[in-house]
Amino acid sequence: MSRSVHARTRAHVISNILAIAYKEATALRHDQAFLATVIAQPIMLLLLYGFALSNKPANVPWVVLDQSRTAASRRFVAEVQSTGYFLPPRAVANYDEGRALLKRGEAVAFVIVPSDFRRAAARARPRVQVLLDGTDPISAARVGGYIGMVGAAFEADRAAAEVRPPVVPLGLRQRFFFNPRLRDREFFLAVLAGMLLTNLCLSATSLGIVGERESGTFEYMLASPTTPLEIVLGKLLPFVVISYAVLVLVVLMSGACFGVWPDGSWLALAVVTLPFVLASLSIGVFVSTLAATSAQAVFVSVFFILPSFVLSGSMIPYQLMPPGVREVGFLLPLRWYQIAQRRIIERGGGLAEIAIPCLALTVFFSVMLLLIRWRMKPRLA
Numbered sequence: 001m002s003r004s005v006h007a008r009t010r011a012h013v014i015s016n017i018l019a020i021a022y023k024e025a026t027a028l029r030h031d032q033a034f035l036a037t038v039i040a041q042p043i044m045l046l047l048l049y050g051f052a053l054s055n056k057p058a059n060v061p062w063v064v065l066d067q068s069r070t071a072a073s074r075r076f077v078a079e080v081q082s083t084g085y086f087l088p089p090r091a092v093a094n095y096d097e098g099r100a101l102l103k104r105g106e107a108v109a110f111v112i113v114p115s116d117f118r119r120a121a122a123r124a125r126p127r128v129q130v131l132l133d134g135t136d137p138i139s140a141a142r143v144g145g146y147i148g149m150v151g152a153a154f155e156a157d158r159a160a161a162e163v164r165p166p167v168v169p170l171g172l173r174q175r176f177f178f179n180p181r182l183r184d185r186e187f188f189l190a191v192l193a194g195m196l197l198t199n200l201c202l203s204a205t206s207l208g209i210v211g212e213r214e215s216g217t218f219e220y221m222l223a224s225p226t227t228p229l230e231i232v233l234g235k236l237l238p239f240v241v242i243s244y245a246v247l248v249l250v251v252l253m254s255g256a257c258f259g260v261w262p263d264g265s266w267l268a269l270a271v272v273t274l275p276f277v278l279a280s281l282s283i284g285v286f287v288s289t290l291a292a293t294s295a296q297a298v299f300v301s302v303f304f305i306l307p308s309f310v311l312s313g314s315m316i317p318y319q320l321m322p323p324g325v326r327e328v329g330f331l332l333p334l335r336w337y338q339i340a341q342r343r344i345i346e347r348g349g350g351l352a353e354i355a356i357p358c359l360a361l362t363v364f365f366s367v368m369l370l371l372i373r374w375r376m377k378p379r380l381a
Contacts, residue, residue: 042249102131105133190346283333
């Protein structure tokens, strides 16, 4: 007897959830602006991250103060130019002129070749000063590294090198795994779906309950024989389906347009996406229960979206963040999802590699459901 009662109860709960989900899906189907945004946003960001966004310097403007004016100094400048990352150098007459160009942003690097460069090179002690615009520290570090590599391999006086005692160089062999060409495109496209889903889930659901409260339709929902969790799960279900559609669109377009296909298990990617989407959607619903107006809901949702992009490690590796800030990112669903995405897409991981991110996202979703139930309970009494 009790089994039949429990079965009827489960069927009633599922029926309520599906009824609310159908109502929500019907409203979304007629929201042309929302559907257009869901389709257009992945395409726009895919083109942005695939073509435009990169930390790799190109066409770098630089200036040179050649105080040596010898064949050795001219060859050094030519070898820097031949790397292909720099524009033709702009010669300056003095130190102050070069600093002024650097200050105005007309140059990223200012190279000063001292007057004793030729003699110092003959004694195996050449020195070149490089001033860099550190406004963009990542690009500045790369530009400085390119010039440093040229300087490390530069041999100013081959004849002098022949009479010097032979030096056994250090044999350094490097091999890069997972992204052997060191392309920024792979770094960004691997987590593009997570950033899109974070924006979609938080923006869409943060206006759900507060919007119905403002329009006066929330009271009708309260009068129906539904519980707070049934209302929440019913509202989330259509967005889960949309989120998977966005994930498939991003993965297929990344692979077809840029050759960035998941190296690992597609099943693992689908599995970890569910708790991440539910966790992100639950944040939006919780924001909706906190806000009194739609304007407040939008403001609070942006407060979650922007830190998620910055602190999750999607834009900048979280391993490089300072202590304290790095730990805060673990409280955001996108941090765990981007870890799982990189393990699957870039490192070829499977279900075993995403176990901890899945567990963390599931715990996060459970905690958010308890908070939502706590916030909605007074309103449903």
